[in-house]
Amino acid sequence: MAVPKRIPTDGTQSFGHNPFEGLSREGLPPAPPTDGTPQVAPKPVKKNRGRVDILRVKAGRGGKTVTVVKNFVGIGLPEKEQLAKAMQKACGTGGTVKDGQIEIQGDKRTEVARILSEANFQPVFAGG
Secondary structure (H helix, E strand, O other): OOOOOOOOOOOOOOOOOOOOOOOOOOOOOOOOOOOOOOOOOOOOOOOOOOEEEEEEEOOOOOOOOEEEEEOOOOOOHHHHHHHHHHHHHHHOOOEEEEOOEEEEEOOOHHHHHHHHHHOOOEEEEOOO
16 A cells, blocks of 8 residues: 655645735734744724613602613613613612613612613713
């Protein structure tokens, strides 16, 4: 049985016709180092997830003040519940998700706005 001919892969021998031989490297980024140094990934760009309104509501709640966050676009119920839980923990109060809105007990608009900003939303204080 004949032994197959081995082709060196260290780059010393040409494989024949290379269609990329005539291309210029001008304007291309440098190749990554091959000496085993760790590469640092570029920082991800913060994606703006849209505007959300923060309201302070008293009507129909027996005189109690509630902070309502509404007008979420493109986020599902599980993520709203996760945001609500983070808001409740940060504010030290109760809250819920009702009709696609997050309700936090008390006037906690500044804390809620901070949490929404950290989640890449654009919080806007709506209402009077």
